[in-house]
Amino acid sequence: MLEVKKQIIASSLIFGLVLSSIYLVSQVYDFRISFSEIEELNQKQEELSFQSNLLLNEVENYRNQLTIRKIATDHLGMRSPLLKEQVTVFREDSKP
Helix, strand or coil: CHHHHHHHHHHHHHHHEEEHHHHHHHHHHHHHHHHHHHHHHHHHHHHHHHHHHHHHHHHHHHHHHHHHHHHHHCCCCCCCCCCCHHCCCCCCCCCC
């Protein structure tokens, strides 16, 4: 009787150990998957942040050009040249 109780306790402890080991492996696997996804999202965030900064700079550049054009036309009386007033300049390539 005592021997049977020892075997039941030992087998239940081994069974609990196997279950907890499987659970631990599952947790580590989930952690690694989550960490990998977080790293991918961080890289995507950095890329999107870089693209956002480029777009903001481009918008600022266009806004500055529009402001310059408005001041030039409204306050300085400038205008775009007519087709007959345009002069094309060609660069000569210097060959040694």
